[in-house]
Amino acid sequence: MDGRQGTFWGLGLGPGDPELVTLKARRLIQEADCIVVPKSSIAGESLALEIARPFVGDKPVLQFEFPMRRNERELAPYWAAAAAEIADRVGRGERVVFLTLGDCLTYSTYCYVLQELRKTLPESVIHSVPGVTSFAAAAAATSFSLGEKDERIAVVPVPRGDLGPVRRALEEYDTVVLMKVAKQLPAVVRLLQEMGLDGQAVFASHVSQDGEFITRDLASLLDNERGYLSVILVRRRGGDGR
Ligand SMILES: C[S@@+](CC[C@H](N)C(=O)[O-])C[C@H]1O[C@@H](n2cnc3c(N)ncnc32)[C@H](O)[C@@H]1O
Known part of the structure:
Protein backbone atom coordinates (compact mmCIF):
# COMPACT_ATOMS: atom_id res chain seq x y z
CA MET A 1 0.00 0.00 0.00
CA ASP A 2 3.03 2.34 -0.54
CA GLY A 3 3.29 3.35 3.14
CA ARG A 4 -0.23 4.82 2.99
CA GLN A 5 -2.04 5.37 6.29
CA GLY A 6 -4.80 2.80 6.64
CA THR A 7 -8.27 3.87 7.75
CA PHE A 8 -11.33 2.24 9.24
CA TRP A 9 -14.88 3.48 8.68
CA GLY A 10 -18.04 2.13 10.25
CA LEU A 11 -20.92 2.92 7.91
CA GLY A 12 -24.62 3.11 8.72
CA LEU A 13 -26.38 2.22 5.46
CA GLY A 14 -29.97 2.98 6.42
CA PRO A 15 -32.90 0.56 6.64
CA GLY A 16 -32.80 -1.00 3.17
CA ASP A 17 -33.52 1.36 0.28
CA PRO A 18 -30.17 2.02 -1.50
CA GLU A 19 -31.35 5.62 -2.07
CA LEU A 20 -31.20 6.11 1.71
CA VAL A 21 -27.47 5.35 1.72
CA THR A 22 -25.64 8.64 2.26
CA LEU A 23 -23.37 9.97 -0.49
CA LYS A 24 -20.49 9.74 1.98
CA ALA A 25 -21.09 6.07 2.78
CA ARG A 26 -21.40 5.27 -0.92
CA ARG A 27 -18.12 7.04 -1.74
CA LEU A 28 -16.29 5.29 1.10
CA ILE A 29 -17.54 1.88 -0.09
CA GLN A 30 -16.37 2.67 -3.61
CA GLU A 31 -12.94 3.80 -2.37
CA ALA A 32 -12.47 0.92 0.10
CA ASP A 33 -9.90 -1.86 -0.28
CA CYS A 34 -11.93 -4.28 1.79
CA ILE A 35 -15.55 -4.56 2.95
CA VAL A 36 -16.42 -6.11 6.32
CA VAL A 37 -19.96 -7.22 7.11
CA PRO A 38 -21.52 -8.81 10.16
CA LYS A 39 -23.35 -11.99 9.28
CA SER A 40 -26.03 -13.33 11.57
CA SER A 41 -26.12 -17.11 11.76
CA ILE A 42 -29.92 -16.91 11.65
CA ALA A 43 -30.58 -14.12 9.17
CA GLY A 44 -28.28 -15.65 6.51
CA GLU A 45 -26.96 -13.20 3.90
CA SER A 46 -26.12 -9.87 5.49
CA LEU A 47 -28.81 -7.28 4.85
CA ALA A 48 -26.21 -4.52 5.03
CA LEU A 49 -24.27 -6.20 2.23
CA GLU A 50 -27.41 -6.48 0.12
CA ILE A 51 -27.96 -2.71 0.50
CA ALA A 52 -24.37 -1.97 -0.47
CA ARG A 53 -24.21 -4.46 -3.39
CA PRO A 54 -24.62 -1.84 -6.15
CA PHE A 55 -21.49 -0.04 -4.89
CA VAL A 56 -19.26 -2.97 -3.86
CA GLY A 57 -18.11 -4.17 -7.29
CA ASP A 58 -15.51 -6.94 -7.07
CA LYS A 59 -13.88 -5.80 -3.82
CA PRO A 60 -13.02 -8.44 -1.25
CA VAL A 61 -15.83 -8.95 1.26
CA LEU A 62 -15.08 -10.40 4.69
CA GLN A 63 -18.16 -11.78 6.43
CA PHE A 64 -17.85 -12.29 10.16
CA GLU A 65 -20.41 -14.44 11.88
CA PHE A 66 -21.84 -13.02 15.10
CA PRO A 67 -24.16 -15.68 16.53
CA MET A 68 -27.55 -14.54 17.84
CA ARG A 69 -26.67 -14.91 21.53
CA ARG A 70 -27.17 -12.44 24.33
CA ASN A 71 -24.30 -13.57 26.53
CA GLU A 72 -21.49 -11.02 26.12
CA ARG A 73 -18.85 -13.46 27.29
CA GLU A 74 -19.76 -15.91 24.53
CA LEU A 75 -19.79 -13.19 21.88
CA ALA A 76 -16.57 -11.44 22.89
CA PRO A 77 -14.27 -13.83 20.95
CA TYR A 78 -16.25 -13.15 17.75
CA TRP A 79 -15.90 -9.37 18.14
CA ALA A 80 -12.21 -9.77 18.96
CA ALA A 81 -11.61 -11.94 15.87
CA ALA A 82 -13.26 -9.37 13.59
CA ALA A 83 -11.35 -6.51 15.23
CA ALA A 84 -8.01 -8.35 14.91
CA GLU A 85 -8.50 -8.92 11.17
CA ILE A 86 -9.57 -5.29 10.64
CA ALA A 87 -6.65 -3.91 12.69
CA ASP A 88 -4.22 -6.08 10.73
CA ARG A 89 -5.49 -4.77 7.40
CA VAL A 90 -5.57 -1.13 8.55
CA GLY A 91 -2.01 -1.60 9.86
CA ARG A 92 -1.01 -2.68 6.34
CA GLY A 93 -2.43 0.57 4.92
CA GLU A 94 -5.84 -0.68 3.73
CA ARG A 95 -9.05 1.34 3.75
CA VAL A 96 -11.53 -0.92 5.52
CA VAL A 97 -15.27 -0.26 5.81
CA PHE A 98 -17.67 -2.06 8.15
CA LEU A 99 -21.28 -2.14 6.93
CA THR A 100 -24.27 -1.93 9.26
CA LEU A 101 -28.05 -1.76 8.89
CA GLY A 102 -29.65 1.55 9.88
CA ASP A 103 -27.36 3.74 11.98
CA CYS A 104 -24.02 2.20 12.91
CA LEU A 105 -24.10 3.37 16.52
CA THR A 106 -27.70 2.41 17.29
CA TYR A 107 -28.01 -1.16 18.63
CA SER A 108 -25.34 -2.43 16.27
CA THR A 109 -22.62 -5.09 16.51
CA TYR A 110 -20.38 -2.32 15.26
CA CYS A 111 -20.36 -0.78 18.77
CA TYR A 112 -18.64 -3.88 20.18
CA VAL A 113 -16.16 -4.21 17.34
CA LEU A 114 -15.36 -0.53 17.85
CA GLN A 115 -14.54 -1.13 21.51
CA GLU A 116 -12.11 -3.87 20.51
CA LEU A 117 -10.52 -1.80 17.74
CA ARG A 118 -9.82 1.06 20.13
CA LYS A 119 -7.49 -1.27 22.03
CA THR A 120 -5.16 -1.58 19.04
CA LEU A 121 -5.75 1.25 16.56
CA PRO A 122 -5.23 4.99 17.19
CA GLU A 123 -8.45 7.08 17.36
CA SER A 124 -7.22 9.09 14.37
CA VAL A 125 -7.82 6.19 11.95
CA ILE A 126 -11.25 5.19 13.29
CA HIS A 127 -14.31 6.96 11.86
CA SER A 128 -18.10 6.46 11.73
CA VAL A 129 -20.75 7.64 9.28
CA PRO A 130 -24.32 7.88 10.59
CA GLY A 131 -27.21 6.21 8.79
CA VAL A 132 -30.98 6.59 8.69
CA THR A 133 -32.33 4.58 11.64
C1 LIG B 1 -29.77 -4.89 15.81
S1 LIG B 1 -30.99 -3.63 15.74
C2 LIG B 1 -30.33 -2.60 14.47
C3 LIG B 1 -30.84 -1.18 14.53
C4 LIG B 1 -30.28 -0.32 13.43
N1 LIG B 1 -28.87 -0.08 13.63
C5 LIG B 1 -31.02 1.02 13.30
O1 LIG B 1 -30.36 2.07 13.29
O2 LIG B 1 -32.24 1.02 13.18
C6 LIG B 1 -32.24 -4.52 14.89
C7 LIG B 1 -33.62 -3.92 15.11
O3 LIG B 1 -33.74 -2.73 14.32
C8 LIG B 1 -35.05 -2.63 13.79
N2 LIG B 1 -34.95 -2.61 12.32
C9 LIG B 1 -33.81 -2.60 11.60
N3 LIG B 1 -34.08 -2.47 10.30
C10 LIG B 1 -35.42 -2.38 10.17
C11 LIG B 1 -36.31 -2.21 9.09
N4 LIG B 1 -35.86 -2.11 7.84
N5 LIG B 1 -37.64 -2.15 9.35
C12 LIG B 1 -38.11 -2.23 10.61
N6 LIG B 1 -37.31 -2.39 11.69
C13 LIG B 1 -35.99 -2.47 11.48
C14 LIG B 1 -35.85 -3.80 14.35
O4 LIG B 1 -36.47 -3.38 15.55
C15 LIG B 1 -34.75 -4.81 14.64
O5 LIG B 1 -35.14 -5.72 15.65
Missing part, protein backbone atom coordinates in the same frame (compact mmCIF):
# COMPACT_ATOMS: atom_id res chain seq x y z
CA SER A 134 -35.12 2.04 11.20
CA PHE A 135 -37.45 4.16 13.31
CA ALA A 136 -36.76 7.36 11.36
CA ALA A 137 -37.59 5.41 8.19
CA ALA A 138 -40.74 3.95 9.79
CA ALA A 139 -41.85 7.43 10.88
CA ALA A 140 -41.25 8.77 7.36
CA ALA A 141 -43.11 5.87 5.75
CA THR A 142 -46.18 6.62 7.88
CA SER A 143 -45.85 10.43 8.26
CA PHE A 144 -45.74 9.75 12.00
CA SER A 145 -44.57 12.76 13.99
CA LEU A 146 -42.02 11.47 16.51
CA GLY A 147 -41.79 14.60 18.61
CA GLU A 148 -43.11 18.14 18.68
CA LYS A 149 -42.35 21.10 20.93
CA ASP A 150 -41.17 19.82 24.31
CA GLU A 151 -42.36 16.23 23.92
CA ARG A 152 -40.09 13.47 25.12
CA ILE A 153 -39.20 10.46 23.00
CA ALA A 154 -38.05 7.09 24.34
CA VAL A 155 -36.40 4.37 22.28
CA VAL A 156 -36.93 1.03 23.99
CA PRO A 157 -35.82 -2.46 22.93
CA VAL A 158 -38.56 -4.94 23.84
CA PRO A 159 -37.22 -7.39 26.45
CA ARG A 160 -37.72 -11.12 26.00
CA GLY A 161 -39.47 -11.59 29.34
CA ASP A 162 -41.39 -9.15 31.52
CA LEU A 163 -42.72 -6.12 29.61
CA GLY A 164 -42.46 -3.86 32.70
CA PRO A 165 -39.85 -1.55 31.08
CA VAL A 166 -42.13 -1.11 28.04
CA ARG A 167 -45.13 -0.31 30.23
CA ARG A 168 -43.15 2.25 32.25
CA ALA A 169 -41.88 3.96 29.08
CA LEU A 170 -45.42 4.09 27.70
CA GLU A 171 -46.62 5.68 30.95
CA GLU A 172 -43.82 8.21 31.08
CA TYR A 173 -42.96 9.37 27.55
CA ASP A 174 -44.98 11.16 24.88
CA THR A 175 -43.65 9.00 22.06
CA VAL A 176 -42.23 5.52 22.46
CA VAL A 177 -40.28 3.72 19.76
CA LEU A 178 -40.28 -0.03 20.35
CA MET A 179 -37.47 -1.92 18.66
CA LYS A 180 -36.50 -5.63 18.56
CA VAL A 181 -40.16 -6.58 18.89
CA ALA A 182 -39.67 -10.07 17.43
CA LYS A 183 -41.57 -12.88 19.19
CA GLN A 184 -43.00 -10.49 21.77
CA LEU A 185 -45.31 -8.92 19.16
CA PRO A 186 -48.59 -10.45 20.46
CA ALA A 187 -47.68 -9.60 24.08
CA VAL A 188 -46.83 -5.99 23.11
CA VAL A 189 -50.12 -5.64 21.21
CA ARG A 190 -52.04 -6.93 24.24
CA LEU A 191 -50.22 -4.42 26.48
CA LEU A 192 -51.06 -1.54 24.13
CA GLN A 193 -54.71 -2.64 24.06
CA GLU A 194 -54.80 -2.86 27.85
CA MET A 195 -53.34 0.67 28.12
CA GLY A 196 -55.75 2.02 25.49
CA LEU A 197 -52.87 2.97 23.21
CA ASP A 198 -53.37 0.53 20.31
CA GLY A 199 -55.27 3.17 18.33
CA GLN A 200 -52.29 5.54 18.58
CA ALA A 201 -49.66 3.14 17.33
CA VAL A 202 -48.24 2.05 14.02
CA PHE A 203 -46.44 -1.21 13.27
CA ALA A 204 -43.80 -1.31 10.54
CA SER A 205 -41.69 -4.27 9.46
CA HIS A 206 -38.97 -4.54 6.80
CA VAL A 207 -39.27 -0.80 6.21
CA SER A 208 -37.93 0.26 2.82
CA GLN A 209 -37.12 -3.35 1.95
CA ASP A 210 -38.87 -5.95 -0.21
CA GLY A 211 -41.72 -7.21 1.94
CA GLU A 212 -42.30 -3.90 3.74
CA PHE A 213 -45.47 -4.22 5.84
CA ILE A 214 -47.14 -1.36 7.67
CA THR A 215 -50.40 -1.33 9.61
CA ARG A 216 -52.28 0.69 12.22
CA ASP A 217 -54.62 -2.24 12.84
CA LEU A 218 -52.65 -3.72 15.71
CA ALA A 219 -55.33 -6.26 16.61
CA SER A 220 -54.60 -7.96 13.28
CA LEU A 221 -51.09 -8.77 14.57
CA LEU A 222 -52.17 -10.73 17.63
CA ASP A 223 -51.71 -14.13 16.10
CA ASN A 224 -49.06 -13.65 13.50
CA GLU A 225 -45.31 -13.82 13.25
CA ARG A 226 -44.50 -10.46 11.72
CA GLY A 227 -42.36 -9.29 14.64
CA TYR A 228 -38.99 -9.99 12.99
CA LEU A 229 -37.24 -6.77 11.83
CA SER A 230 -40.03 -4.54 13.00
CA VAL A 231 -40.64 -1.41 15.03
CA ILE A 232 -43.76 -0.05 16.71
CA LEU A 233 -44.23 3.71 17.11
CA VAL A 234 -46.64 4.84 19.83
CA ARG A 235 -47.80 8.38 20.57
CA ARG A 236 -49.74 9.23 23.69
CA ARG A 237 -51.02 12.58 22.45
CA GLY A 238 -52.48 13.26 19.03
CA GLY A 239 -49.76 15.62 17.83
CA ASP A 240 -50.16 18.16 15.04
CA GLY A 241 -48.38 15.93 12.56
CA ARG A 242 -50.83 13.00 12.67
